[in-house]
Amino acid sequence: MLREFATTLCLTLLAAPVRADVTRAVETLALPGYEAFAGAADELARTTSETCDRSRLARAYQQAFDRWMAVSHLRLGPVEDEGRYLAIAFWPDVKGNGQRTVAALVAAADPAMTQPDRFATISVAARGLFGLERLIYAEQDGAYVCALTAAAAADLAQTARAVAQDWQKGFAAALKTAGESGNSLFLTADEAKQAMFTQLMTGLEFTADQRLGRPLGTFDKPRPERAEARLSERSQRNVVLSLQALKDLALALARNTPKTSAAFDRAISQAAALDDPVLAGVADPQKRLKIEILQQSVRAAREAALAEIGPDLGVGIGFNSADGD
Numbered sequence: 329m330l331r332e333f334a335t336t337l338c339l340t341l342l343a344a345p346v347r348a349d350v351t352r353a354v355e356t357l358a359l360p361g362y363e364a365f366a367g368a369a370d371e372l373a374r375t376t377s378e379t380c381d382r383s384r385l386a387r388a389y390q391q392a393f394d395r396w397m398a399v400s401h402l403r404l405g406p407v408e409d410e411g412r413y414l415a416i417a418f419w420p421d422v423k424g425n426g427q428r429t430v431a432a433l434v435a436a437a438d439p440a441m442t443q444p445d446r447f448a449t450i451s452v453a454a455r456g457l458f459g460l461e462r463l464i465y466a467e468q469d470g471a472y473v474c475a476l477t478a479a480a481a482a483d484l485a486q487t488a489r490a491v492a493q494d495w496q497k498g499f500a501a502a503l504k505t506a507g508e509s510g511n512s513l514f515l516t517a518d519e520a521k522q523a524m525f526t527q528l529m530t531g532l533e534f535t536a537d538q539r540l541g542r543p544l545g546t547f548d549k550p551r552p553e554r555a556e557a558r559l560s561e562r563s564q565r566n567v568v569l570s571l572q573a574l575k576d577l578a579l580a581l582a583r584n585t586p587k588t589s590a591a592f593d594r595a596i597s598q599a600a601a602l603d604d605p606v607l608a609g610v611a612d613p614q615k616r617l618k619i620e621i622l623q624q625s626v627r628a629a630r631e632a633a634l635a636e637i638g639p640d641l642g643v644g645i646g647f648n649s650a651d652g653d
Contacts, residue, residue: 349641350520351504353580357573359500361399362407362492368395369481369488372460376481380474385464386560392484393457393562397569401531401577404523405503406494414452415487419556420538421453429454430462434473442475444482456484458557465559522643524581531574532630539567540623543607550610561605568599571626578633582640591629598622 368391375388399407400417407413418426429451433441440446448455454462463477502513506520514520538556543563545551555563575592578585599622602609609615638644 349581350506350517350524353524353577354500354503357576357580358399358402359495361395361402361573362488362495365392365395365399366485366488366492368392369485373478373481373485376474376478380469380471380477382464382469385477389457389460389464389560390562393557393560393566394569396457397566398573401534401570401574402527403530404527405499406491409494411452412487412491414456415448416456416484416491418453418456418458420542420554421458425451425453426458427462430459430467433476434467437472439472439475442472442479444479444486447476447479448483448486455480456487460484461557461560518643521581521641524577525638525641525643528574528577528581528633528637529630531570531577532626532633535567535570535574536623536626536630539563539570540607540619540626543610544616544619544623545610547616550616552606552608552610555607555610558606563607564599564602564605567622568596571596571599571629574629578637582637584640585633585636588629588632588636591625591632595622595625595629598625 368388372385372388372392375384379385396417403413407416421427433450433454441450453459460477460480463473463480467473499513502511503520503523505511506514507517514523543550543552543555545554552558556566557563571592575589575596578588578592582588598618602615602618602622604615604619607619610619
């Protein structure tokens with residue numbers, strides 16, 4: 329009996345990693361992460377409904393953005409339904425549509441647009457965290473801007489809550505039961521592992537190419553004005569938080585990753601040491617070099633994960649909705 333139990337236990341332990349990596353990422357990162365973001369969005373909506381004090385709005389906004397950064401790389405499932413991702417965070421905004429749309433809304437001063445359901449019908453470029461950023465940090469004080477900010481926050485909270493609920497209602501289970509009978513979303517365990525691994529790879533690519541690459545521009549023509557969340561002075565913070573969240577995902581997917589862990593630690597340390605909230609240093613030769621080195625370190629972390637975690641999972645990089653952005 330004891331020998332049979334030991335044999336069964338060994339077989340169970342050997343089989344567990346097939347799905348334990350995805351389950352761990354879902355249960356420790358995705359589910360609590362999206363729930364925390366929804367909670368922070370709810371708090372931001374409550375704050376905007378109670379006050380127009382810019383300092384209080386900014387604190388609630390920063391908290392919500394922090395929570396978003398913990399899950400922003402998990403661009404699959406519920407957050408992609410009905411264009412929710414873009415309604416939460418429309419960036420990069422290459423054509424500046426968000427700025428123009430918010431400015432037009434404020435200039436029109438249409439009371440109907442202060443209703444969350446009406447606000448939700450405008451361009452995604454003016455909704456979500458980046459629309460709120462302009463309303464809180466750039467627009468002038470006034471009763472209408474205050475009401476518009478409340479509508480934007482309520483719209484964001486509704487979207488965030490819908491995403492969190494859909495993860496809870498079925499998408500998390502679909503990932504965790506990949507390959508089982510009745511699972512029509514993920515027909516094999518490898519499909520779920522590849523989906524999560526792709527989030528890691530594209531998340532690192534996004535930080536290197538967009539969060540750092542866009543403001544870097546070229547040596548002759550740096551573009552500091554293109555930095556993410558520049559108005560709220562979150563450009564550097566978003567890089568740090570994104571790298572920390574991506575490291576958490578990497579370690580959840582595969583525990584024995586010494587090279588990947590070391591590469592992440594190096595990049596996170598470099599990002600935290602910049603002391604450059606809006607990445608303005610891209611226009612200064614000495615400071616620019618540090619940002620270029622950081623970008624190289626982020627890409628090195630991606631290569632380490634590709635070489636170390638991909639084979640461990642037995643998967644490669646799949647298609648992601650961010651491809652081609």
